[in-house]
Amino acid sequence: MGKSQPQSKSSHHPDLITTSEGLAALLSEFEAAPFLAIDTEFMREHTYYAQLCLVQISNGERAAAIDPLAAGIDLQPLWDLLVRTDIVKVFHAAHQDLEIFLKEIGTLPVPLFDSQIAAMVLGHGDQIGYDRLVRAMLKIDIDKTSRFTDWSRRPLSDRQISYALDDVIHLAAMYPMLSTELDQKGRLEWLADENAKLADPATYQTNPDDAWKRIKVRSMRPAPFRRMMHLAAWRETEAKKRNLPR
Structure with a gap:
């Protein structure tokens, strides 16, 4: 996070959800999804707890960014979807996202899949960054111009929203590839211990x-x-x- 980029005033991006009605319509498209790729944008410069500023979500066909700071939006239907145990929630470097969801929802969105851990098991190196993994697997270079931005400021620009959506679009594309390779190499069970740690609320408690x-x-x-x-x-x-x- 850091200084904000110049923003065009764009609060009507088609994939930015700012109302309860829009959220309900979006979630109806995701109810039958076997997995959901999820990412968050947040600020933590002036608070102990992260301030959730955006939730990005994709089922591999549709991607959208949900604005938790929008006036009057009811996020409970989103929380209800995220805790469904028949949907795998896919993250990259999940710890901070999960810490946020634990505070917001009161529980963790399991079952989950961390592409960073999966990549490590498959030999991509320890704690590989998202952009490097996307380049390695999808041959795509990510536009980083909106990485250091103030996500709490409104309105969000089209560039910010597109940047945020790219995270889950590429994540949704990589998940089946990673899962298939893990299965073919007999390494799915290797993730069990790390996933168990991520799924344990005690992991996010500070002493x-x-x-x-x-x-x-x-x-x-x-x-x-x-x-x-x-x-x-x-x-x-x-x-x-x-x-x-x-």
Whole structure:
């Protein structure tokens, strides 16, 4: 995230959902989908918890961006769809998205599939970036011009919306390819442990007593070190309580 790009005033993009009626119509197209590719855009510069700014979703045939900041929109039907256990939810580097959904919904959208983990199992390297995976599998270079943008600002530009939609369009295209290759190589079960971690709510809980580990300290005497640990734990607790940055 970062400074916003210049925006054209475009609040009527055909694939931007801003009303409850539009959301209901969209979700009716997705009810029978065996999988849904999902991504989010969020801001976290001024808060402890991520502010959800956009939810992108695709069934491989249709892709749309849902605006959770739109006035009066009821997101409950979306949450209901995401927790259905007969639909696989596909993410790339799912941790932050899942952390957001856990807070918004109160549960995790399982079953899930993380293309980054699948790519690792298939030999694409540890924690491969989305753009590199798309280039490797689909031979497509992603336009990165809207990557560093303020997703909380409205209206969103056509370029921003198209950038956001590309994430799930390509993800939906890669999912069957990854699944097929995993099956052919007998590696589907290799994902089980990592998926179990992602599907465990405890994965997203932070312990204030561990906050000191994020502080880079070369060496410190025991007494100052204990004070630093106590201060870091207090800061983490207060930031969480007041929804302020760490």
